[in-house]
Amino acid sequence: MYDWYSRLTSYFPEREMKSKQHFEVLFQEKLETYKLLEGPDHMVIYLDQPDYIFIDFILVFGNSRGKGRGSMVLNELKQWGKPIILEVEPANLKDPDSEKRIRFYEKHGFVKQDSISYERIHVVTNELNKMDIFCWSPIHRNEDWVFDRIKNAYEEVHAYKIEELYGRKPQHVSEVLWLKEPVYQ
Secondary structure, eight states: OOOHHHHHHHHSOGGGOOOHHHHHHHHHHTTTTEEEEEETTEEEEEEEETTEEEEEEEEEOGGGTTTTHHHHHHHHHHTTOSOEEEEEOOOBTTBTHHHHHHHHHHHTTOEEOTTEEEEEEOTTTOOEEEEEEEEEOSSOOOHHHHHHHHHHHIIIIITTTHHHHHSSOOOOHHHHEEEOOOOOO
């Protein structure tokens, strides 16, 4: 039987991962807001803020995929009545599951936030990690609103204690997230 961290690292690429110590610091020091929800066939790691939920990781374990468990987990979170924001790897020919993940979130009402750019340099691997931002909300939220929340999530989760844990300064939020200029035709 795997522990939660081994399950994450066996599925997610290193450029998207935090160290186990980083997760543990978040779980201990942000006990009220950063949480791990585990079931026998899934796990969700999320930041629970007063006006939104940021899903850091959601994973349905191998044999349980395609059986509706991911849908059930998302529907449970939607019942909390808060917007849900998450980062999704863009469609990529090297990873056929990337398109499946995007279709899964779109099927559940998540909308890609086209005006938000997200590019983070991984603190250990130095790899560039580009992600798309998706949001589901029970009421309309514009991309500026989502942008402010994803900046908060970056600072609360990804940049939290980076210097203490990894020995280097985190990227400033303005280097990671920005709004694209609108294109008028």
